[in-house]
Amino acid sequence: MGPNRTWLLIAPAMLVIGIFMVLPLFLAVAYSFMTANPYGGVTAPATFDAYLQFLYQRDFDDSLVFSPSYALIILRSIYLAIATTVICLVLGLPVAWYIVCQTPERRRILLFAVTLPFWINTLIRTYCWILILRDEGLANGALRHAGIITDPLPLLYNDGSILLGLVYTFLPFMVLPIYSTLERIDPRLIEAAHDLYASRAAVFRRIVWPLARPGALAGATLVFAPALGSFLAPDLLGGGKKLLIGSLIQMQFTSSRNWPFGAALSTVVTVVVLTVFVIRSRRVQEERR
Amino acid sequence: MNGAKPFDWRHTPGLSAYTALIFVFFYAPLLILVIYAFNSSRLVTVWSGFSFKWFVAVANNGAIRDAAFNSVIIAIVATIASTAIATAGALALERGRLRFGRGAATALIAMPLVVPEIVVAITTLIFFSGLGMHHGLINLMIAHTVFCIPFALLPIQARLRDMGGTLEEAGRDLYADEWRLFRRVTLPLLLPAISAGAIMAFVVSLDDFLISMMVSSAGSTTLPVYIYGMMRLGVTPEVNAISTILLAVSIVFVAAALLIGRRNKLA
Numbered sequence: 238m239g240p241n242r243t244w245l246l247i248a249p250a251m252l253v254i255g256i257f258m259v260l261p262l263f264l265a266v267a268y269s270f271m272t273a274n275p276y277g278g279v280t281a282p283a284t285f286d287a288y289l290q291f292l293y294q295r296d297f298d299d300s301l302v303f304s305p306s307y308a309l310i311i312l313r314s315i316y317l318a319i320a321t322t323v324i325c326l327v328l329g330l331p332v333a334w335y336i337v338c339q340t341p342e343r344r345r346i347l348l349f350a351v352t353l354p355f356w357i358n359t360l361i362r363t364y365c366w367i368l369i370l371r372d373e374g375l376a377n378g379a380l381r382h383a384g385i386i387t388d389p390l391p392l393l394y395n396d397g398s399i400l401l402g403l404v405y406t407f408l409p410f411m412v413l414p415i416y417s418t419l420e421r422i423d424p425r426l427i428e429a430a431h432d433l434y435a436s437r438a439a440v441f442r443r444i445v446w447p448l449a450r451p452g453a454l455a456g457a458t459l460v461f462a463p464a465l466g467s468f469l470a471p472d473l474l475g476g477g478k479k480l481l482i483g484s485l486i487q488m489q490f491t492s493s494r495n496w497p498f499g500a501a502l503s504t505v506v507t508v509v510v511l512t513v514f515v516i517r518s519r520r521v522q523e524e525r526r
Numbered sequence: 527m528n529g530a531k532p533f534d535w536r537h538t539p540g541l542s543a544y545t546a547l548i549f550v551f552f553y554a555p556l557l558i559l560v561i562y563a564f565n566s567s568r569l570v571t572v573w574s575g576f577s578f579k580w581f582v583a584v585a586n587n588g589a590i591r592d593a594a595f596n597s598v599i600i601a602i603v604a605t606i607a608s609t610a611i612a613t614a615g616a617l618a619l620e621r622g623r624l625r626f627g628r629g630a631a632t633a634l635i636a637m638p639l640v641v642p643e644i645v646v647a648i649t650t651l652i653f654f655s656g657l658g659m660h661h662g663l664i665n666l667m668i669a670h671t672v673f674c675i676p677f678a679l680l681p682i683q684a685r686l687r688d689m690g691g692t693l694e695e696a697g698r699d700l701y702a703d704e705w706r707l708f709r710r711v712t713l714p715l716l717l718p719a720i721s722a723g724a725i726m727a728f729v730v731s732l733d734d735f736l737i738s739m740m741v742s743s744a745g746s747t748t749l750p751v752y753i754y755g756m757m758r759l760g761v762t763p764e765v766n767a768i769s770t771i772l773l774a775v776s777i778v779f780v781a782a783a784l785l786i787g788r789r790n791k792l793a
Contacts, residue, residue, distance in 0.1 A: 238704075243622025250615035250635050250675055257672045258637055261649035268652055278655060328548060335545040338536040347545075349784060354552055356726075356780040358733040360750050361769045364757055365555035368562060371761065373571050375558060405551070427535045440535070466642025468736055473757065483644045490648055490740060500652065503645045514640055 262507060269501035277494050287501035307485070311505070314482040317396065318464040321403040322411075325460045326453055328404070329411035333452070334445065336412075337419045348416070355409045363402050363469045370398055370474070394476035402470030407463060411456035418452030419445070451524060458517045462510040482506055556773060563766035570761050580767035590768060593752035600663060600738075600748060601731040604670035605678075609724040611671070612678035613716070620686035621694075638673040646673065647740035654741065662746035669741050670731045677730045678723035681787065685719030718786050725783040729776055 238246075269287045271279035286295075291311070294304035336347045354362065369375045370392040377389040392398060422445070430440050468483035475481070480488075482502055489499025562570050566577030584590055615635060619628070638646065650669050659665060697711045735750040742751055749772065756765045 238618070238622045240622070240624055242704075243618045243624055246614040246622065247618035247631055249611045250679070251631055253611060254634055254637055254672055254675060257650065257653070257668055258641070258646065259634070261653035262641070262645070264656060265645075265649040265652050268656075331541060332545050332548050334538070335541045338538070338541075350549060350552070353777065353780060356729055356733075357556070357776050358735070358750060358769075358772055360733075360735045360754055360757075361559070361773055362555070364765070364769060365559045367757075367761060368558055368570065368766075369555060373569075375571065378571055405555070408548075408552075424535070431535065437538070462640065463642055466644045468644050483642070486644050486648055487736075487740070490651060496652070499648055503648050506642055507645050510640065510642055510645075 265500040266504050269497050269504050271497050273495045273497050275494060277490075277496060279496050284497075287495075287497035290498050290501070310480050310485055311482055311502075313479075314465060315509075317400060317403065317481065318461050318467075320400055321407060321464040322457050322461045324400070324404050325408050325411040326457065329408055329456065330415055330449065330453065333412050333415035333419055333449070336416055337422065348413075351409050351412050351416075359406055359469055362406060363473050366398070366402055366405065366474055367393065370401075393474060394478065396475075396479065398474040399471050399479060399481070402474040403464050403467060406467070406470060407460040410459040410463075411453075414455035414459065415449050415452035418455075419449050422448050451521060454517055454520065458513050461513060465510065466506050559766055560770050560773070563763070563770040565763065565766075568763060570763055570766065580763040581771070583764055584767045584771070587764070590749070590752060593747050593749045596663060596666075596746060597732055597749040600666050600670055601728050603667045604674050604731040605724050605728040607667075607671040608674035608727045609678045609720060612675050612723060612727075613682055613720055615675070616679050616682040616686055617712070620683055621691070635676055635679060639676050643736045647737045650737060651740045660743065662743050665741050666738060666746055666748065669737055670734060673734070673737065674727035674731055678727040681722045681726065681783075682716065682719045685716060689715055722783040722787045725779050725786070729779045729783075733772070733776060 268279050270283050270285065272282060272284055272286065274280045289301065291307050292303065292305060293301040295301060332351070336344055336351070339347060367374070371377075372389040372391075372393075374392070376392055377386070380386045380390065426444050427440055430444055435443065466483045466486075467481065468487055471479060471481040471484050472487075475484075482505075486499050486502045486506070489495045489502070493499075563580060564576050564578070565573055566579060567574035618624075619632065624631075646669075650672075654660070654665050693711055693715065694707060697707045702710065733750065734748075735754060738748045739751045739754065742748060747755075749768075753765065753768055753772070756762065756768075
C-alpha cells in the first residue's frame, strides 16, 4: 500500500478525532480567556479572570482578594490522585506477580477477571459502594448486628470513601501493564539469583522490581491521569460536598454557569495529564536506548 | 538454605490468599448489588425474600424505556461509524508505508484514551454550543463515535500484526488486485477481530456516562444519565434492578468479544 492510499485510509480517523476532540481542546483554551456569560457560554472582553480565580476572588468593589479555596481543591485532587496511584501500585504489583506465576490457562482466566471490571459501567461500580457504606448499608448493618456499634459509622462522604472508590475504579489499570512487563521475565534470572543464595526479598528488590518498573510507570500514568479528573467517585461517594477538580469543572457548566473558569480548570488538567504522558514516553525511550 | 524443599519461585507463601482477597474486592460489591436487586423489600438493605418485581417495575417505566432506546440507537450508530473508521485506520497503520507522520497519527488516534473524560465532556459541550449545534441525539452519536474509535481499533490492529502479511503476499503473487485482495483475503481473516472491536465499541458507548451527561439535552437522555439522576435521589430497588441489567449486558457482550477473539487465534 503506497503512502497516498495509506493517508486516505487513515484520514477519517484523524479527521474525526482532530475535529471533534483536538479542536474542542483548543476552543476550550480560547474560552478560558473570555468573560463568563451568566446564562452560560462566554462573552467579550478577553480577560485573565478565569486564571486569577484560582487564587483570588473579586470583591464587591471589584478589588482582588486572596482566596485559596479553589487552589486547595486542585491540591487536594492532586494529592488524592497520587494517593490512588500509590495504593494501586502497592495492591496491584503482587497480583500481577501472582498471575505471571500461573499456568497459561489460569493466566488467561485471571487476566479476564482483572480486565472485566474495566468494561463494566463505572457509574454502577461506584454505586455499589453506596450500598455498602451508607448509614443503612451493609457494613454498618453488619457491625451493628455484631454488636460492635450502636450508631452507624460515617463511612460515606469523606476522603476515605472517595479514595476507596478511585482505587476500586482504577486498580485494573495498574495490574495489566505490570503484568505485561513481568510476563517477559526470564525465569533463569531468578533461578540464577537463588543459586547465588539471594533471599526472596533480594530477588524481588534486585530482579523483579527493576523489570517491573516500566510497567509500574505505565500503570502509574494510566491511574493518575483519569483519577485526577475523576467525577463519579467524588460526586457519589464524596457527596458532592468534598469537591475535586472533576466535579468543580462539571459544576461550572451546570449550576455555577462560569464557562471560562471551567475551561481554565480543564485546560490545567489537560496540560498536567499530557505532561505526565510525555515525560513517561521520554523515559520509556531513554530506557530502550 | 531451603534443605529438602526445592526452591520454587513460582510459589510465594500467602500470595494466592492475597490475590483471592483482591478478586473479592473486585467482585463482591457487584454481587451485593445483584443480590439486592432481587430483594422484594422496598427497604433495600433488609432482606425479605426473592422477587423479580423491581425488574418488572423497571420494564414498565416509560422514561427508562425511552432512555434505553436512545442509548441503543446511539450505540448502534457509534459502533458502525467507529468500527468502519477504525478498520481503515488499522489497515493503514499496519499495512501502509508512511515515510513520516506515523507517530503523530498513532498519538492522535490515542487521544481519546489519554485525555480525561471530564475534559472531553466539557470541551465537546463547548464545541457544539459554539457552533450552535443543538441536535440532541446526533451530537451524542458524533461524540460517542470519537471515543469509540481507539477501542475498536486496538483488537483489529493486534490481529493484523499477529497474522502477518504472508497470505496477502500470496494473493498478490496470484495477481489479485488490491480490492479483491481485501475482499477475499484480508477481510475474512480480519472479520473476527472487527466483530470484537465492534462489540467493545458498543459496550463503551452504551456505558458512557460523563460525556453523555454534558452533551445530552432534554429528550436525548441516555440510560446511564437517567440512572445517575435516579441515584442522586437515593438508593432504591429500581436503581439496583436497572443497574443489574446494564451490568449483565456488559458482561455478556465482553465475554462474547473474548470468545470471538479466541476463535480468531485458533483459526
